[in-house]
Amino acid sequence: MSKIAIIGSGNIGLSLGKGLVKSEQYAAQEIILTRRNLALLQHEARxxxxxxxxxxxxxxASDIVVLAxxxxxxxxxxxxxxxxxNxxxxxVSVVSGVTCEDIRNVIGExxxxxxxxxxxxIVIGQSMxxxxxxxxxxxxxxxxxKLFESVGSVVVIQEDLMTSATALCACGIAFFLRAIRAASQGGVEIGFHAHDALKMAVQTAKGAADLLLQTSSHPEHEIDKVTSPKGCTIAGLNEMEHHGFSSAFIKGIKLSAKKAGGLYDE
Structure with missing residues (x-):
């Protein structure tokens, strides 16, 4: 089993380390976590x-070095x-906006x-x-x-798409979380207690995602199944679209991709 050093144990670094242990592919003792403030890693040391x-x-002391x-x-x-x-x-670099060539230019071709x-x-084994x-x-x-398949799904892409992947997947999790939060707030406004509304929104979102993953269906195909003529679902969807729901989501992803591409030079 390879030993892993995770350089920079912030949110992603810690999530990776804990996810690898949770997957039972690695023991905690095989993973080295570094951080300038060691006091912030006392829980992980325990x-x-x-x-x-x-x-x-x-x-x-490591075979795989993760730059986080x-x-x-x-x-x-x-x-x-x-x-x-050596x-x-x-x-392995999980640093946004930095190419393989950028790294080799410093550490050796x-x-x-x-x-x-x-x-x-990734901390629960569900990363994209x-x-x-x-x-x-x-x-x-x-x-x-193999390393990342132990903590979720993996797609191998061309390097020139990595900035776009940052926006869609890494930033994207925050976008979907915000959508769930908005749905729960809507639930409170129509009469549910906050904890019930959040549980209902979370499970509904999870069900929608699993429906697409398990059936390989297209979102619009599944939407068509629940939008009847003059029905309440299409009325709600159209109201959201009138206020720019899809457009705002797309614009957010595009802006995040633009921002991610320039972080290394800031």
Whole structure:
């Protein structure tokens, strides 16, 4: 079993580490978590994870190195660890807007670099992760696919689509969460207690997603099944569309993609 160093144990880094342990594919002891403020990793240390604030030392002991820092922090971190890396390691970057070439330009052209874009549902094994590379070997990509398949679904895409994947999947989870929140607020306004309305909205959203996943159906096909002539469903849908529901959602995804593409240079 490969040892994994997760450099930058914020939300995504911690979610990945905990998700891998939850999947039972890795033990906590096989995962090193790093963070500048070690006090924030005391709970993880009690769970059995190796924790530290020395990134160079962490990568020395690892087969797979996951870069999970902010784009603005990446150049400093790469300069810090490049002397401790070797060409047998796989470097996995979950950093938005940073290409494989950008990373190799700092750590060495011989390094195997693969990009991955998960979302925070990784902590419960339900991430949608997109994976891409430019020059890494098939074996390296397969190893990264296997890693992330243990914590959700994986799609391998062209690297030039990774910024778009960030918007649709990583940012996208927040968009769907906001839609669920809005549905629950609507439920309160029509008479339900807040906790009941939220439970109903969450399960309805989950059912809609599972319906598409399990039947491979198109959303509009399923919508047609519940929109009868002069009915209440089509009335509600049309009211939302009159106020720009689909357009706002699409514009939000496009703006997030534009923003994600420039984070590394900020």
């Amino acid at each position: 769970l059995g994870f190796q924790v530290g604030d020395n990134n160079s030392q962490a990568v020395l 820092v902010l784009p603005q922090q990446l150049k400093r971190v790469l300069d810090e660890i490049k002397g401790s890396l 060409d047998q390691q796989i470097i 011989e390094m195997q670099v693969v990009r991955a874009m998960p979302n925070t549902a 992760t997109c994976i891409a590379t430019d020059l890494a070997s098939t074996e390296a990509v397969s190893s990264v696919v």
